[in-house]
Amino acid sequence: MEVKDITKDGVKGGVWVYTSNGEKFWGKKCVVTVGAWTTKLVKMVSGIDLPIQPLETMVCYWKIKEGHEDKYAIGGDFPTFSSHGEPRIFGTPSMEFPGLIKVAVHGGYPCDPDKRPWGPGMALGSLKQWVEERLSSLVDSGEPVVTQLCMYSMTPDKNFVIDFLGREFGKDVVVGGGFSGHGFKMSPVVGRILADLVLIGEAKGVELKHFRIGRFEENPKGNFKDFLHH
Structure with missing residues (x-):
């Protein structure tokens, strides 16, 4: 309510x-x-x-290449990470969706929570490039297979x-x-x-x-x- x-x-x-x-x-x-x-x-x-400030952001999940799922699974040795470049990128081990790893941009666009744009989401060019350069041997960097829109609430x-x-x-x-x-x-x-x-x-x-x-x-x-x- x-x-x-x-x-x-x-x-x-x-x-x-x-x-x-x-x-x-x-x-x-x-x-x-x-x-x-x-x-x-x-x-x-x-x-x-x-x-x-509410921000609309997009979480992305990428497919782990066959045979490498265990390397990225929760409980293994793969870390939660944050890359403090531009844009800032973060990721977590595979947990919510088996066989998929979450790697996304930490940020978004200002929005009104009652009148959200609901996409089309964020430009993925720099994120795809980051995944390609660092994870491409073990992750399909072409496109994320699952994206989810959600909101941050940011203080200054x-x-x-x-x-x-x-x-x-x-x-x-x-x-x-x-x-x-x-x-x-x-x-x-x-x-x-x-x-x-x-x-x-x-x-x-x-x-x-x-x-x-x-x-x-x-x-x-x-x-x-x-x-x-x-």
């Missing part, structure tokens, strides 16, 4: 969540994890303008947003967003942090200053200097 509003209950406390089909739900706390819709929902609910400093929404909501609403194309692998620890924030009001032993909403008020680029330094 599409969430249309989140309000604080001034009488009994807690939070009301209203959805597009007319239903409403009450809870003591609320966690907002809505991906590419984070900016829209947070702005509507609180007026806070988060600089989280590529750091996540993990924080209390604040203002009238205090610590009753927690936001987790802006995962910038690399949040999935950290989802277990992010889930634990979000749970701790709503259950006990803090994430003990975790330094969350880099993920504060307020960092963008201090600097529109967020942790940009720290990001470059590290």
Whole structure:
């Protein structure tokens, strides 16, 4: 269901969540994890303008040449990798589709999550050239055999947003967003942090200053200097 509003209950406390089909739900706390819709929902609910830009991106899977499937399979010695050239390219061992390896461009085109272009996707020339030069002996570099369109939610400093929404909501609403194309692998620890924030009001032993909403008020680029330094 599409969430249309989140309000604080001034009488009994807690939070009301209203959805597009007319239903409403009450809870003591609320966690907002809505991906590419984070900016829209947070702005509507609180007026806070988060600089989280949705990008439409395309994931590509390439066919491993016959007889070489084991070399690229999960559990073997093939790594998850990132090539920091232009464009930036990443890949993972064969897992989702047996016999196929994921190699794709880390990036995409700005989009409105409610009015996505749904393709035609990204130009593959530089990606095909990269696969041809580095993997062609073991991978068919002609064309990817499977492509999937999805969305990133990018912050200016590529750091996540993990924080209390604040203002009238205090610590009753927690936001987790802006995962910038690399949040999935950290989802277990992010889930634990979000749970701790709503259950006990803090994430003990975790330094969350880099993920504060307020960092963008201090600097529109967020942790940009720290990001470059590290």
